[in-house]
Amino acid sequence: MEQTLPSAAxxxxxxxxxxxxxPLELADISKGFLDLLxxxxxxxxxxxxxxxxxxxxxxxxxxxxxxxxxxxxxxxRLAAAGALLVERKFIRRCGRVGHVEDVVVDAxxxxxGLGERVxxxxxxxxxxxxxxxxxxxxTTELTGxxxxxxxxxxxxxxxxxx
Amino acid sequence: MEQTLPSAAxxxxxxxxxxxxxPLELADISKGFLDLLxxxxxxxxxxxxxxxxxxxxxxxxxxxxxxxxxxxxxxxRLAAAGALLVERKFIRRCGRVGHVEDVVVDAxxxxxGLGERVxxxxxxxxxxxxxxxxxxxxTTELTGxxxxxxxxxxxxxxxxxx
Numbered sequence: 021m022e023q024t025l026p027s028a029a030x031x032x033x034x035x036x037x038x039x040x041x042x043p044l045e046l047a048d049i050s051k052g053f054l055d056l057l058x059x060x061x062x063x064x065x066x067x068x069x070x071x072x073x074x075x076x077x078x079x080x081x082x083x084x085x086x087x088x089x090x091x092x093x094x095x096x097r098l099a100a101a102g103a104l105l106v107e108r109k110f111i112r113r114c115g116r117v118g119h120v121e122d123v124v125v126d127a128x129x130x131x132x133g134l135g136e137r138v139x140x141x142x143x144x145x146x147x148x149x150x151x152x153x154x155x156x157x158x159t160t161e162l163t164g165x166x167x168x169x170x171x172x173x174x175x176x177x178x179x180x181x182x
Numbered sequence: 183m184e185q186t187l188p189s190a191a192x193x194x195x196x197x198x199x200x201x202x203x204x205p206l207e208l209a210d211i212s213k214g215f216l217d218l219l220x221x222x223x224x225x226x227x228x229x230x231x232x233x234x235x236x237x238x239x240x241x242x243x244x245x246x247x248x249x250x251x252x253x254x255x256x257x258x259r260l261a262a263a264g265a266l267l268v269e270r271k272f273i274r275r276c277g278r279v280g281h282v283e284d285v286v287v288d289a290x291x292x293x294x295g296l297g298e299r300v301x302x303x304x305x306x307x308x309x310x311x312x313x314x315x316x317x318x319x320x321t322t323e324l325t326g327x328x329x330x331x332x333x334x335x336x337x338x339x340x341x342x343x344x
Contacts (some may be wrong), residue, residue, distance in 0.1 A: 053272075061273040074276045087272075096191065107267055110215075110249075111223040111284055114236045119281070122273055147344055154344075157318035157337045171340035175319045182309055182316075 026050075039099060039134060040056045041141050043137040044087035046075055053089065058063045060124040064176075084108070086145050101131035106149050118146030120156035139169045194294040201261060201296060203303050206249035208237055214260045214288075215251065246270070248307050250288075252296045261291035264300040268311050280308030282318035301331045 038095075039172075044053065049071050057140035078085045083106070102123035119144050125135045146154045157177040160164055169172050206215065211233050219225075240247045245268070252262035266284035271277050282304050287297045308316045317338040320328055329335075 052202055057273050063273065063275050066272070066275055070276050071272070074270060074272055077270055078325055079314065103271075105267075105269055106341055107281070107283065108239055109235060109265075109284060110233070110236055111219050113225050113228055114232050116274070119269070120268065122271060143342060152344055154342045155339060156341075157319070157321065157339050159337055162338065163343055166340050169342075171342045174341040175339040176325055176335055177317060177319050177337040177339045178325065178328050179318075179336040180305060180316045180331075180333045 035145075038093045039090040039132075039137075040093055041088055041090050041137055044089050044101070045074060045129060046096060049091060051091065051096060053101065056089075056098055056101050056124055056126055057122070059127060060122060080107075083145075086142065088138050088141055088145075090129075090138055092129070097124070100125040100134040100138050102135075102142050102144055104142040104154075106146065106151060112152055116146075116149060116150070116151045118142070118149065118151040118154035120154060123156075135165065136169050139166070143170065200255045201252040201294075202255055203250055203252050203299055206237070206251050208234060210251060210260060213251075213253065213258060215262075215263065218251075218260055218263050218286055218288055219284070221289060222284060224276040240250070243267075245307075245311060248304065250300050250303055250307075252291075252300055254291070260288070262287040262300050264297075264304050266304040266307055266316075268308065268313060274314055278308075278311060278313045280304070280311065280316035282316055285318075295328040297327065298331050301328070305332065 049068055053073070054066055078087070084107050085103070087101060087103045089098045090101050091097070103121045105119045105121060107117045107119060109117060120139060123135060123139060143154050154171075155174070156166065156171065165171055196205065211230055216233070240249070247265070248266050249263060249265045251260045251321055253259070254261050265283045267281045267283060269279045269281060272278060282301060285297060290313060305316050316333075317336070318333065325335055
């Protein structure tokens, strides 16, 4: 699930717009992963130990859970992230569905197609896992972005908040 | 996660409207579980071996995955089902979200509040797992039903079909 740039030299010597899309690593806590998530949903700081514990829990799901990040090849900082959870069902002859979650692009890196690259990689991962569809929920403001990524409007998302 | 009826005698001696909400069991393949799912999403028959394998995969997720069924106490047949998948996130300080999936009530058992009972039990399970919210996707025709279960309309669900 790693997408490399056409040329490593181009990635390193470019204008700062070269990004590597790759799975999240434990070391990403020091590359701005939490700052990025904070732009999606502001939260009090997360202790490194809690990050590490959650990372391990998700790793135990194997290829049924994937977090991808976009790393700026010039600075080593993360500029985007997104997650995919594979749900195993009984319907559709024990079908699988991919759930795209928590897609975010750093405010300073928007407009470069990074979000779309992350989403398309997540979709390809779901395809590789044998999912018959990929779904996500978004605000009406974002439907245009996801349409560009290949999604169509389908249903209503409802929520119950504790 | 078992909800028992107020009185076993009432359940057994009633008018056939007494149901037990309980977790799915392997033996449910012979109690109409697949017929029920077929009403949700028609599919070619599923082999017992495939059902058993998927059941075991889901059991490995522990309390992060739950399928509930409503069993007719008089006939032993299943009249409703629904599933909950707990997603572990990094956002919201490593928060958890419950996803309600594949809720179905047998055509002959509708109008008895079974769907609502199953959904409310799934929601309670999510609460017990520490989820900060429960979400689901449905058609516009079903928003009224889920509003009755405590859900509010929130976002747009989009899908990409392979």
